[in-house]
Amino acid sequence: KPLRHEAQYVVAVRRLRSQATGDIITPAPGFQKFLDGKGDALRQRVYDEKIFPTVEALGWKKEEVQVAWDFWTGSFRGGAGRTVHMITDALARLEGGDNDPSFSIDEVEEESCPTPDDKTGARGPEEAYGAAKWGVPRKVWGTVRVPSYTTSPGPGFGLSRVFAGGVPIYSGEVEVRFVVSLPCAVLEQGAKGILQFGHGLLAHRGESLQGYVVEVAENSRMAVLALDWTGMS
Numbered sequence: 679k680p681l682r683h684e685a686q687y688v689v690a691v692r693r694l695r696s697q698a699t700g701d702i703i704t705p706a707p708g709f710q711k712f713l714d715g716k717g718d719a720l721r722q723r724v725y726d727e728k729i730f731p732t733v734e735a736l737g738w739k740k741e742e743v744q745v746a747w748d749f750w751t752g753s754f755r756g757g758a759g760r761t762v763h764m765i766t767d768a769l770a771r772l773e774g775g776d777n778d779p780s781f782s783i784d785e786v787e788e789e790s791c792p793t794p795d796d797k798t799g800a801r802g803p804e805e806a807y808g809a810a811k812w813g814v815p816r817k818v819w820g821t822v823r824v825p826s827y828t829t830s831p832g833p834g835f836g837l838s839r840v841f842a843g844g845v846p847i848y849s850g851e852v853e854v855r856f857v858v859s860l861p862c863a864v865l866e867q868g869a870k871g872i873l874q875f876g877h878g879l880l881a882h883r884g885e886s887l888q889g890y891v892v893e894v895a896e897n898s899r900m901a902v903l904a905l906d907w908t909g910m911s
Contacts, residue, residue, distance in 0.1 A: 681751050682751065683751055683752065683753050683754045683757075684750070684751060684752070684753045685750070685751050686728070686748055686749070686750050687748065687749055687750075687751070688728065688729050688732040688733065688746065688747075688748045689746065689747055689748070689749070690729070690732075690733045690738070690743050690745070690746035691743070691744050691745050691746070692738060692742045692743050692744055693742065693744075694744050702744075703744055704744070705743075705744050705745060706745065709744075709745050709746075712725045713740065713741070713743070724748060725746075728748060729746050729747070729748050730743075730746075733746060755845070759845070760837070760845055760846055763845040763846065764825075764827050764846050767825070767827075767848060768824065768825040771825050771848070772824075772825070779822050779823055779824055780822070780823045781820055781821065781822040781823070781856075782820055782821050782822075783818060783819070783820040784819045784820050784821065785818075785819040785820075786816070786817070786818050786819070787816065787817040787818075787819075788816060789813065789814055789815055789816035789860065789862060789865060790813055790814040791813040791814075791862035791865065791866070792811070792812075792813045792862070812861065812862065812889075812892050812893060812896045813861070813862040815859045815860055815861040815862065815864075815865075815887075815892060815895070815902075816859070816860040816865060817857055817858070817859055817860075817887065818857065818858040818859075818860070819855075819856075819857050820855075820856055820857075820858075821853050821854065821855050821856065822853070822854055822856055823851045823852070823853050823854075824851065824852060824854055825848055825850075825851060825852075826848070826849050826850055826851060826852035827846035827847065827848060827849060828846075828849065828852075828908075829849065831852045831853075831908075832908060833908050833909040834909075854905050854906065854908075855883060855905065855906045856883060856903065856904065856905045856906075857883045857884065857886060857887070857903075857904050858901060858902065858903050859886060859887060859891075859892070859895065859901065859902040859904075860901055861892060861895045861896045861899075861900075861901075861902075862896065863895075863896045863897075863899045864895070864899055864900070864901055867899060868899070869899060869900060869901045870898065870899045870900060871898075871900050871901075872900060872901050872902075872903055873891075873894070873895060873898070873900040873901065873902045873903070874903050874904075875891060875902055875903065875904040876904075876907065877904060877906075877907060882906050883904040883905055883906050884904075885904070886902050886903075886904035
């Protein structure tokens with residue numbers, strides 16, 4: 679069940695035992711101060727007015743709690759709401775024939791697919807792996823123009839907003855590099871769908887061409903789309 683937005687939650691632990699001895703673990707000295715009412719004044723008030731009463735309302739004894747703390751969840755508007763707004767706004771701008779994103783193809787690398795009678799090919803022995811088993815997919819490299827919501831293109835810039843805390847606003851278009859990978863199964867039998875691949879920190883769209891992604895795409899007959907993520911590449 680998802681947590682509520684803008685809500686306070688309490689987490690508490692009791693009856694935790696040592697794996698080595700089986701004994702109940704005693705609270706850390708810092709937490710013991712809150713149990714004794716001798717912690718930092720501001721935090722002690724939170725423990726006395728919220729955390730410990732919440733624990734006791736569950737039928738727990740305060741003395742048996744080994745550690746406890748509280749936290750607040752963020753607002754929808756300040757968290758996921760901004761992302762949802764950008765997605766909704768971008769899709770609205772891209773829908774319709776007059777607003778299709780413009781793109782250019784920079785390079786196409788042709789595929790190299792194994793044949794059915796290739797003993798080391800996709801229909802060959804189980805020990806075949808990688809390019810010998812799946813072949814090499816066709817790769818289409820290019821750029822596409824998409825809506826932007828930052829103050830300037832590229833990493834290091836904040837979201838463009840009319841006022842502090844407001845939703846991001848459209849600031850124009852930005853050119854993004856992409857690669858589409860078409861595995862042999864897709865070229866031979868058609869695609870069942872599109873797999874959107876997100877690369878990791880300091881990587882780029884080319885990470886989608888690694889062997890494990892090709893294997894998933896071949897098995898599921900999916901075309902793979904990957905972009906360079908600003909701030910992540």
